[in-house]
Every structure is written in structure tokens, then in C-alpha cells.
């Protein structure tokens with residue numbers, strides 16, 4: 459079935475017994491003032507992604523990487539959730555944890571600030587730090603430091619690193635994500651360019667299931683058509699903060 463262009467504000471009905479999987483990307487935080495990748499012509503806040511968001515970049519220049527994430531932390535401490543984050547929190551409260559699942563590629567904390575109770579951060583979290591030695595028993599911890607006069611080190615002596623999934627690394631909790639995807643009837647992606655895998659491939663799983671006769675649907679909500687647009691049943695174009703409030707209707 460070709461992807462349908464649907465009036466962006468036409469309500470999305472969640473019928474009795476249906477459950478929802480929501481995947482968010484940098485676009486949902488754009489109206490809160492956090493820039494997406496796409497804004498920067500291939501640069502992320504004036505940096506090459508390879509320099510600040512890969513294990514090789516950290517190895518080559520950990521001071522630069524910590525300075526970069528320190529700036530991201532300082533900026534994130536000043537921003538507030540927007541109506542899109544709050545709309546998802548309200549939907550979670552309405553549907554409950556069995557019927558609603560929120561997975562974000564974002565490392566910011568705006569879903570939580572907007573009232574979401576459970577958020578799976580598949581690419582890690584800006585305000586968490588861990589030891590860079592995978593053999594070290596020390597667990598990742600909450601960390602709001604954003605000035606790094608010296609490189610932060612773990613008690614074991616190894617450098618600490620941001621608890622972020624960099625390019626080339628495997629996202630967190632893929633098994634739980636797979637399980638919840640398989641249990642969902644409706645898959646909605648909000649504000650993601652559809653260029654970063656494996657997240658960009660989740661919609662394909664829904665497509666295969668539909669082709670196998672299951673009643674499942676997938677909808678994209680965002681400013682422009684994502685790279686994986688063809689795999690969605692519907693594309694709703696517009697800013698998330700305007701479209702999301704009131705977009706879902708729940709029947710039980």
C-alpha cells in the first residue's frame with residue numbers, strides 16, 4: 459500500500475485493546491530550543507559528528523568530547539518541555555504502561571520533565587556518566603557536571619565517559635524494544651530523520667507484520683518527510699508541538 463498523505467490534524471484513534479509504540483527523535487525537542495542534527499548541515503553544534511559522537515573521537519580527544527557534552531548539559535539545564543512532550547505524558551497516563559511505550563533517540567530529559575513516567579533512552583542520557591572501561595563494576599550514575607577543568611576519572615583509574623550511545627555502538631535495551639514493538643498495534647514516530655539505524659528500521663517490522671495479515675499501522679509525525687517515509691502508512695507533516703496535543707483519541 460502506498461504511503462497516504464493524511465490531513466495532519468485528523469485524529470488518530472486508538473481502539474479498545476490496541477497498544478501504542480512511540481519513537482521520538484531530535485525533532486520533538488526542536489521547539490524547546492535543542493538543535494537537531496539536521497539544522498547544522500551535517501555538523502552537530504558546529505562539530506563533526508565523528509569528532510564528538512564516536513568511540514574513536516573520544517579516544518583521539520577526550521577533552522574535546524567532554525567539553526562538547528558539558529556544553530550540551532549546560533544548555534539542556536536551561537530548556538523546558540514543549541506541548542508535544544506533555545501530550546505524550548498525558549497519553550501515557552491515559553493508556554497505562556501496558557498499552558503505551560515510549561522509546562526515544564534523544565539524550566535530553568525533556569520527556570521526563572514533561573511528565574512521562576517511563577522512557578527508554580535507546581541512545582543513552584546526557585545527564586549520566588560511566589566508566590570507559592567495560593570491565594569496571596561501577597554503574598552509570600546521574601551527573602550534572604558541565605565544567606571539566608581536568609578529565610573526569612573513575613576510581614579504577616580509567617577515564618569516565620558520557621553514558622551516550624555513539625555512532626558505531628549498539629543502542630541500549632534492544633531486546634525490550636523488540637518485545638514492545640512486537641506487542642504493539644500502532645507505531646508512531648515523531649521528529650526523526652529516519653537516517654539513524656537501527657531505530658529507522660523499526661517501522662519496517664510493522665510493515666512486515668501488516669504484509670503477513672496483522673492489523674497494525676504506522677504513522678510519522680514531523681516537519682518533513684523522513685528518509686524511511688515509504689515504510690509508513692501515513693505521514694503527518696507539521697511541527698510536533700502544534701500537531702500532538704489532541705491528536706490521539708482513546709477508545710476503551
Ligand code: NAD
Nearest residue numbers: 483484485488494495496564565566649650651680681698
Ligand atoms: P535528526 O536531527 O537526524 O532529525 C530530526 C528530524 O526532526 C528531522 O527530520 C526534522 O525534519 C524533524 N523536525 C525538526 N523540527 C521539528 C519539529 N518542530 N517538529 C517535528 N519534527 C521536527 O534526528 P534523529 O532522527 O533523532 O537522529 C539523530 C541522532 O541525533 C540521534 O541518535 C540522537 O541521539 C541525536 N540527537 C539528539 C538530540 C536530543 O537529545 N535532543 C539532539 C540532536 C541529536
Ligand code: ZN
Nearest residue numbers: 589594612614
Ligand atoms: Zn572504572
